[in-house]
Amino acid sequence: MIYQTQLKKLLEMTIEKGASDLHISVGHPPVLRIVGKLVDIEGEKIISSKDSQGLAFSLMTPLQRERFLREKEIDFAYDFKGKARFRVNVFFQSQKISVALRLIPSKIRTIEELNLPPVLHKFSEAHQGFVLITGASSQGKSTTLAALIDEINHQRRKHIITIEDPIEYVFRDDKCLIDQREVGTDTPTFAGALRSTLREDPDVIMVGEMRDLETIATAITAAETGHLVFATLHTNSASQTIHRAIDVFPPHQQNQIRAQLSSSLLGVVSQRLLPSTKGGFVPACEVMLWTSGVANLIRENKIHEIPSIIETSAEIGMIPFNKSLVELVKKKEISRETALKYTFNADDLKSRLRKT
Numbered sequence: 491m492i493y494q495t496q497l498k499k500l501l502e503m504t505i506e507k508g509a510s511d512l513h514i515s516v517g518h519p520p521v522l523r524i525v526g527k528l529v530d531i532e533g534e535k536i537i538s539s540k541d542s543q544g545l546a547f548s549l550m551t552p553l554q555r556e557r558f559l560r561e562k563e564i565d566f567a568y569d570f571k572g573k574a575r576f577r578v579n580v581f582f583q584s585q586k587i588s589v590a591l592r593l594i595p596s597k598i599r600t601i602e603e604l605n606l607p608p609v610l611h612k613f614s615e616a617h618q619g620f621v622l623i624t625g626a627s628s629q630g631k632s633t634t635l636a637a638l639i640d641e642i643n644h645q646r647r648k649h650i651i652t653i654e655d656p657i658e659y660v661f662r663d664d665k666c667l668i669d670q671r672e673v674g675t676d677t678p679t680f681a682g683a684l685r686s687t688l689r690e691d692p693d694v695i696m697v698g699e700m701r702d703l704e705t706i707a708t709a710i711t712a713a714e715t716g717h718l719v720f721a722t723l724h725t726n727s728a729s730q731t732i733h734r735a736i737d738v739f740p741p742h743q744q745n746q747i748r749a750q751l752s753s754s755l756l757g758v759v760s761q762r763l764l765p766s767t768k769g770g771f772v773p774a775c776e777v778m779l780w781t782s783g784v785a786n787l788i789r790e791n792k793i794h795e796i797p798s799i800i801e802t803s804a805e806i807g808m809i810p811f812n813k814s815l816v817e818l819v820k821k822k823e824i825s826r827e828t829a830l831k832y833t834f835n836a837d838d839l840k841s842r843l844r845k846t
Contacts, residue, residue: 493544500545501570503531504593510628512576514589516542526765542587546580549589557674567594567656567672577658592628594658598640599633605772605823606634607814609807610759612779613720614641617693619756619780620713622735624725629763630773631722632658632698638720639696642666649691653683654698666694673698684708688715697721703738710735710747713754726834727811728758728778729796732788752785760811764824764832772823774832776800776811812839820846 500520504512509522509529519534537545547555549568558564563581568591570576577592601610613621621638623631636659642648643666650666655673669690677683680697681704687695688708700706700721713719725731732751739747758778763771778784778800787795800808815829816839826843833839 493541493548496541497545497548500531500534501574501576501591504591505570505574510593512589512591512593514542514545514591515583516586516588525770539586542589546587546589549578549580565656565674567658575658575660577656595633598636598659598661601637601641604630604633604637606637606761607775607777607807607809609777609779609809610634610638611641612807613757614638614645616718616756618713618716618718618754620710620751620754621718621720621756622723622731622758623720624723624727624731624758624760625762626724626726629761630771631761634759634761634773635696635698635720635722636661639668639694642694643668648693650694650696651687651690651692652696652698653677653680653687654696655680658698681705681708684712688712688717692717694718695720699723700735706735706738707747710750710754714750725760726762727760727776727797728800729793731758731760732793732796748789748791752788755784755788756780762832764818764828766823767825768823772818774811774814774818774824775809776814777807777809779803779806779808781806812842815839816842816846819843 500512504522507522507524509524511523513521514537516537516539519536520531522529522531554564554566558580565579568576568578574596575594577594579590581588623634625631643661643664646665648666650668652670657670657672661668671677671683673680680701684705685708695712695717697709700723709719709721723731723734725734736744736747757780760776761773764774766772783799787793800810812833812835815833818824819826819829830836
């Protein structure tokens, strides 16, 4: 009971202070991440091994505890009395238990509220194809996916199936019928769930993460066979994303995958969250959209030329990453120093900034 009381206090503090994460680790007081910076919670005692185990076990069901002790780590979602949801990872380090909790906002924000490019609305309006939201960990991919799925939910009568590990945002049916499946609870694997999804009459499929060849292959096939498929990858650009999706396959299959991707890939959004001058974070995005030119480059294995297509296709909504940075600087959303810190091509960015 003592640990449940302490846990309640820590979670309430995380919400009140607007923290994105709470860390519980032996030898330290509880730590919050606020606007990207780690901050000790004042007045809280140093966490002992007994404390960390007690707090961790307070978050888990008996089945989750059993799985954690067997596998030494576990991911799951935790609903905090209807006030908020947390994505939780519990793991061992130096034979002691640590916990990382990520606060998931209760409200699913819109594309506009997230300051994402308006061109993303095109993806929620599509009826078939493959959309990839990419970026490193903790760059807002799940939040962008949720905005797109919820937009469809409010606009069209569709059957949406999500496959997640764990379920983060909980969708409330509006016009859509939405089934959310959690890996490890509702299904053993992403690949198995995705295979069975094709027999469950979906219109829209969301894959929380594409971790292996089978998942990627099935997602591409689903997009080809009349479904609208959204998924994520841990890549930093459209060209890197396409390389990753193809290179996971053995050489003798890669030409076929190029052909499939060239016809089914609607677009790639690569995003990074940058510290804003106004507090909090703001997304910078590279956006690639399907064109016959992009399709030809994928098919002919000239993926290195895709950045040139993005650069010269602003009129249809494509956005180079450096252009996104420049726009944020012009709007005083980020500083020049921040833009230069996060760019992948500093010389090009400096040239663009001189012209503003």
